[in-house]
Amino acid sequence: MTTLPEPAPRPAADAANTGLVRSVLRSPRGAIVVAFLVVLILACALAPLIAPYDPLAQHLSAVRSGPSGRYWLGTDSLGRDLLSRLLHGGRSSLLGVLEAVVTLLIVAVPTGLLAGYLGGTFDRIAMRVAEVVMSVPVIIILLAVLSIFEHSMTSAMIAFGVLGSSGLMRVIRGSALAAREELYVTAAELMGLSRLQVVVRHVLPRCRGAIIIQASLFAAVTLGVQTGLTFLSLGPPPPAATWGGMVADAASVFNQDAWMLVPPGVTIALTVLAFGLLGDVVRDVSAEKYAAAPAARRKRRSGTPDTAGRPEPATDMLLSVRDLSVATDGGRPLRLLDAVGFDIAAGETVGLVGESGSGKTMTARAVIGLLPGNCRITSGQVVFDGSPVQDLDQRAFRKLRGRRIAMISQEPMAALDPSFRIGSLVAEVVRAVDGIKGKAVHARVIELLRMVEIPDPEAVARRFPHQISGGMAQRVAIAMAIAGRPELLIADEPTTALDVTVQAEILDLLRSLQQQNNMAILLVTHDWGVVADVCTKVVVMYAGQVVETAPTGEVFDRPAHPYTRALLLSSPENTHVGERIQAIPGSVPTPQRWPAGCRFASRCDLAQPGCTEGAIPVKDISEGRLSRCLRVDTLLGGEARR
Amino acid sequence: MLKLLAHRVALSIPLVLLVSVVVFALESLVPGDPARTILGENATPEGIAALHQQMGLDQPWLERYWHWLSGLFHGDLGASLFTGDAVTSELNSRLGVTVSLVLCCVLVSAVAGTALGMFSAIRGGPAARVVDVLSLTGLALPNFWVAIVLVALFAVKIRLFPATGYVALAESPGHWVRSLVLPVIALSLFGVTAVAKQARDATLEVQDTDYIRVLRGNGVSESRIVLKHMLRNAAIPVVTVLGVVAVSMLSGTVFVEGVFVLPGLGSLATQATTDHDLPVILGIGVYFTVMVIILNLLVDLAYGMLNPKVRAS
Numbered sequence: 001m002t003t004l005p006e007p008a009p010r011p012a013a014d015a016a017n018t019g020l021v022r023s024v025l026r027s028p029r030g031a032i033v034v035a036f037l038v039v040l041i042l043a044c045a046l047a048p049l050i051a052p053y054d055p056l057a058q059h060l061s062a063v064r065s066g067p068s069g070r071y072w073l074g075t076d077s078l079g080r081d082l083l084s085r086l087l088h089g090g091r092s093s094l095l096g097v098l099e100a101v102v103t104l105l106i107v108a109v110p111t112g113l114l115a116g117y118l119g120g121t122f123d124r125i126a127m128r129v130a131e132v133v134m135s136v137p138v139i140i141i142l143l144a145v146l147s148i149f150e151h152s153m154t155s156a157m158i159a160f161g162v163l164g165s166s167g168l169m170r171v172i173r174g175s176a177l178a179a180r181e182e183l184y185v186t187a188a189e190l191m192g193l194s195r196l197q198v199v200v201r202h203v204l205p206r207c208r209g210a211i212i213i214q215a216s217l218f219a220a221v222t223l224g225v226q227t228g229l230t231f232l233s234l235g236p237p238p239p240a241a242t243w244g245g246m247v248a249d250a251a252s253v254f255n256q257d258a259w260m261l262v263p264p265g266v267t268i269a270l271t272v273l274a275f276g277l278l279g280d281v282v283r284d285v286s287a288e289k290y291a292a293a294p295a296a297r298r299k300r301r302s303g304t305p306d307t308a309g310r311p312e313p314a315t316d317m318l319l320s321v322r323d324l325s326v327a328t329d330g331g332r333p334l335r336l337l338d339a340v341g342f343d344i345a346a347g348e349t350v351g352l353v354g355e356s357g358s359g360k361t362m363t364a365r366a367v368i369g370l371l372p373g374n375c376r377i378t379s380g381q382v383v384f385d386g387s388p389v390q391d392l393d394q395r396a397f398r399k400l401r402g403r404r405i406a407m408i409s410q411e412p413m414a415a416l417d418p419s420f421r422i423g424s425l426v427a428e429v430v431r432a433v434d435g436i437k438g439k440a441v442h443a444r445v446i447e448l449l450r451m452v453e454i455p456d457p458e459a460v461a462r463r464f465p466h467q468i469s470g471g472m473a474q475r476v477a478i479a480m481a482i483a484g485r486p487e488l489l490i491a492d493e494p495t496t497a498l499d500v501t502v503q504a505e506i507l508d509l510l511r512s513l514q515q516q517n518n519m520a521i522l523l524v525t526h527d528w529g530v531v532a533d534v535c536t537k538v539v540v541m542y543a544g545q546v547v548e549t550a551p552t553g554e555v556f557d558r559p560a561h562p563y564t565r566a567l568l569l570s571s572p573e574n575t576h577v578g579e580r581i582q583a584i585p586g587s588v589p590t591p592q593r594w595p596a597g598c599r600f601a602s603r604c605d606l607a608q609p610g611c612t613e614g615a616i617p618v619k620d621i622s623e624g625r626l627s628r629c630l631r632v633d634t635l636l637g638g639e640a641r642r
Numbered sequence: 643m644l645k646l647l648a649h650r651v652a653l654s655i656p657l658v659l660l661v662s663v664v665v666f667a668l669e670s671l672v673p674g675d676p677a678r679t680i681l682g683e684n685a686t687p688e689g690i691a692a693l694h695q696q697m698g699l700d701q702p703w704l705e706r707y708w709h710w711l712s713g714l715f716h717g718d719l720g721a722s723l724f725t726g727d728a729v730t731s732e733l734n735s736r737l738g739v740t741v742s743l744v745l746c747c748v749l750v751s752a753v754a755g756t757a758l759g760m761f762s763a764i765r766g767g768p769a770a771r772v773v774d775v776l777s778l779t780g781l782a783l784p785n786f787w788v789a790i791v792l793v794a795l796f797a798v799k800i801r802l803f804p805a806t807g808y809v810a811l812a813e814s815p816g817h818w819v820r821s822l823v824l825p826v827i828a829l830s831l832f833g834v835t836a837v838a839k840q841a842r843d844a845t846l847e848v849q850d851t852d853y854i855r856v857l858r859g860n861g862v863s864e865s866r867i868v869l870k871h872m873l874r875n876a877a878i879p880v881v882t883v884l885g886v887v888a889v890s891m892l893s894g895t896v897f898v899e900g901v902f903v904l905p906g907l908g909s910l911a912t913q914a915t916t917d918h919d920l921p922v923i924l925g926i927g928v929y930f931t932v933m934v935i936i937l938n939l940l941v942d943l944a945y946g947m948l949n950p951k952v953r954a955s
Contacts, residue, residue, distance in 0.1 A: 231784075232897065
């Protein structure tokens, strides 16, 4: 029996470990599990005092009686009380688990700590030995031990603890390795603490969660093995009561009385489960401790739509988004997009600009119907080529995807399934959108690869994604996207992950493909250079809202929202050599902290008291220009070229 | 890939040595006379003397170990203390049962576990809860207990399958399958749940990758995405857990074979332990170790075939 490898919990700080026990007890699952184990252990430990009968006493007048007032769990085929036998049998089982777990800790904790903390030769030898020990068929060693030390369950359990220690050792080594890099550990070393002191005081506490998790899972496995061995009557010889032995007794008479199987089976299962769950609870609790504490939720009003005076979707546009709101599912839905609206005409390239967390990607994913599983469109319309698509189910949406709307994503490497060859991946899409079969597919694949200007497409088609460069991978991703000759391409930061020279090539490629096919592009980016290069229109987003919409030609000279202006100023292209980049102070508020008024007010140097009072309406400034700012006149007036 | 396999084979030699050294060393640790322990309280002096002779107990344990080890290289694992038969011939006659059982269980665990895990990940909601609860029970119920309950239900109550016994595949494939159904269910319960858990986590992870989103976004059908791309990528972590599962199943045969009276290595191991038949236990140790090595090799091979990055290197 081998414990399954469990992922090590994230490294903990000392402080995070304090109160681990309290957190476990406070979670309902943890409380139940701990209560069950405490009651079970006490009941078994006190069995001689509390068991209703002697476990060996035969009540021949009540053989194989079911549960009754006299015998709560019934009796076995010799009339022995099952409850008393369970309580007494639990003593050897739980003692066995304790022996194995203590052995495990004695062996694994010091070796793991030293291997991780000291490294070097000791670490290498320890890891090698662990690797070999992990493959040992443990059961055979246990049988040999039981054969040599007759009926000595203690020896078998100690052997089991030793053989099982390699798993825990590896986990502790991992934590210790991580701890060694921590500043406070280095500081402790510099202060002159001995290695032993550092390990015991600073490294060991960090491993506590991992140790408890592994030890409780190991306890679960041990109990299974211990009861199995007693089932094979290799443990304490009959008539001594053991859990496994009770199953064996029941097995010999299940034809006459199946009930006898229930008490030991259920007890073993529940105990194994309790040990296993204890590990899970500790893991969950320690994982929660490192996740950010949930932020206080403020009362928020939703904003006004992004399209002043034009609440109805435009029917002459290829894509028209109106009043689009997206929120998470669940009891306390969290609004991620707030009344977003914009239009894209056929063949037009629109840039969707904003910092991380502004909602650009979420908007793009809503348009193509691929929101994350826990998010939903709560209101608004997405109209593609005159028909609303926001309520389409996945099946109906699939008819649009690839053929009419397609997408490429930010990380070209991550966008290609690593298990398949390039040719096969492109062919997958070709078959889906083109309805062609056989040799024609391959010809089309090569044609597409050629269209995205890949040299030697035949050779590239035979490669795996990890064998090509990032730029090449993005070309392949574009080939997949244009396979169905889409009218709209959603490109989520298509050049962010690429080198500057490759970026320019990809943008050129997108532009030429767009002109050849009259394809509209929704380009998500935070790079003004890219916007200037390819976009005809810019939609600026901040904290889930559109704050400005403008033709590209105008936005650079006359931004109509302080956020746009700040974004432009912070862009490296607008900074002269030797100047400091003017970063925007603060950060985008998370959806939990969206204020009722202007969401940018706290970072804005034009903010007035009125800005924070209520939702800011969108103003129509001029043809094709919208701004969500109360002070747009000031901005466009005197201070536009600050 | 070749490097990976070479590493695995290189590990196998210390593994066999470790298992056997431990057993021999333990034997030398036993207080008193091992022959007396083996023969029990009622042993005659002549019997003990004969056993001393047979086991070579007059020699130090290292020498005895060396003797055993040189026998191993000639394919000789000594003779059973109990029956006097050669250990290898005894084990070879039982090997087929255990190999059939373990391979069927690995297969069932892989297929059923992956299907359940992916179903739970893709469906989510109540379906996932059901799979979770099933997994918990599967992990918690001891396999020998499940074995007895299966016999009680499907062999005695409803006479669907034979309660005990084994029919070789060569003899009658139909009966071979029937004789293995219940043991395989009992033994693969743990494997199915362990694989399902891994498959679920892996699928959830794959589901949220860019490449699945891109395939979806570019119009590839859901069935192709699930059956080709998700399955293929989720299979990589599943294969690694299968190695662990296979090894634990080998151990499980010791508990389960007895219940179904399958004449395999596991039931022989139990018998040999009761009889203090150390040469047989050591022999089974060697066989199990070799099987573990082969299973790990198969896992490595499968891993390499599924993961193009490993295959290429």
